[in-house]
Amino acid sequence: MSVFNSAFCRLGWLLIFFPAMPSASADDVMATRNLREIFIGRCWDYRNVRYKNLLPDVSVSCVKLWKLFSRSFAYKDPCSVTMEDYEDYIAAAKQPITRDKAIFWEQVKDLVHDYTNYGTKYFALRDTLIGYISGDLFAESASGRVLVMLKGSDPDKPAYVADRLYPSSAFLVIRPFPSYELPNLALKKVTAVQVLLTYSPGGQHSEKCDTGSLVDLKNDVTDRGIVFSCIQDPKDVKHLQCAEDADNPECELKE
Numbered sequence: 560m561s562v563f564n565s566a567f568c569r570l571g572w573l574l575i576f577f578p579a580m581p582s583a584s585a586d587d588v589m590a591t592r593n594l595r596e597i598f599i600g601r602c603w604d605y606r607n608v609r610y611k612n613l614l615p616d617v618s619v620s621c622v623k624l625w626k627l628f629s630r631s632f633a634y635k636d637p638c639s640v641t642m643e644d645y646e647d648y649i650a651a652a653k654q655p656i657t658r659d660k661a662i663f664w665e666q667v668k669d670l671v672h673d674y675t676n677y678g679t680k681y682f683a684l685r686d687t688l689i690g691y692i693s694g695d696l697f698a699e700s701a702s703g704r705v706l707v708m709l710k711g712s713d714p715d716k717p718a719y720v721a722d723r724l725y726p727s728s729a730f731l732v733i734r735p736f737p738s739y740e741l742p743n744l745a746l747k748k749v750t751a752v753q754v755l756l757t758y759s760p761g762g763q764h765s766e767k768c769d770t771g772s773l774v775d776l777k778n779d780v781t782d783r784g785i786v787f788s789c790i791q792d793p794k795d796v797k798h799l800q801c802a803e804d805a806d807n808p809e810c811e812l813k814e
Contacts, residue, residue: 594629598624598629598692599622601691601692605688606688609677609691610677610678610688610691613678613679613682613686614654614655615655617652618651619652623651624648628645631647631648632644649689652688652689653689654687654689654700655700656697656700656701656702659702659703659704660681660682661681661682661697661698661702661706662674662682662683662705663697663698663705663706663708664708664736665707665709665710666709666713667709667710670796670799671683672685674708674795674799697740698740698741698743698744699743701748702749703748703749703750703751704749704750704751704752704753705744705749705752706752706753706755707736707752707754707755707776708757708796709754710757710758711757711758711764711765711767712757712763712765713762713763737776741779741780744785746784749785751786751788752780752786752787753787753788753789754768754773754776754787754790755790755793755796756792757792757793757796757797758791758792760807760810761809768789768790769789
């Protein structure tokens with residue numbers, strides 16, 4: 560079973576059996592039972608409030624999207640659900656992403672959403688309709704240069720892990736970008752991948768663009784015929800970090 564199918568298998572079991580799990584909280588059980596209402600509510604919120612007019616809207620209603628989404632897995636053996644089962648939903652909910660405006664990320668969720676300004680500067684997964692209400696399946700819409708923001712200041716967690724073991728990691732880590740997103744980039748549309756390698760103010764520089772796990776990322780990208788580049792500690796990102804940590808010595812203004 561592929562990594563993708565394995566992930567959907569786990570998701571399917573959670574959707575079907577989670578309400579009966581004795582360890583589930585009352586809020587978790589209620590959320591699972593109200594999945595339809597949550598899905599439709601988030602869809603309406605995205606289209607009418609949070610991200611109105613940022614990307615082209617889709618032509619079908621939120622209720623119709625729910626029907627397409629739910630029939631992809633409803634009444635099926637969770638471990639038999641495949642990518643093809645979601646094709647009708649994806650086709651109906653997919654939005655074109657402005658060229659050179661797609662960004663992926665690992666371990667920097669809050670920072671990347673500050674950096675994208677929630678869709679006004681760049682588009683991360685959650686800035687799309689599919690990502691906001693149901694996650695994943697964003698890479699196919701990217702074109703031109705795409706950005707990947709990674710954290711390079713944690714010595715115990717490699718910035719990039721593509722189903723491999725690294726000396727600083729005692730276990731195999733499967734992350735979305737190498738496992739799902741990089742393989743799904745449209746090679747005819749994506750011309751370059753640029754990494755923004757970030758460091759926490761005052762943090763260690765445990766990863767660098769030309770060493771460690773970033774070498775593997777470069778190889779994985781260039782093997783697909785895509786141009787690779789990397790920027791260490793980009794200034795515009797550091798400014799955002801220092802706005803939240805102004806007292807850090809690294810953030811002091813130089814006279």
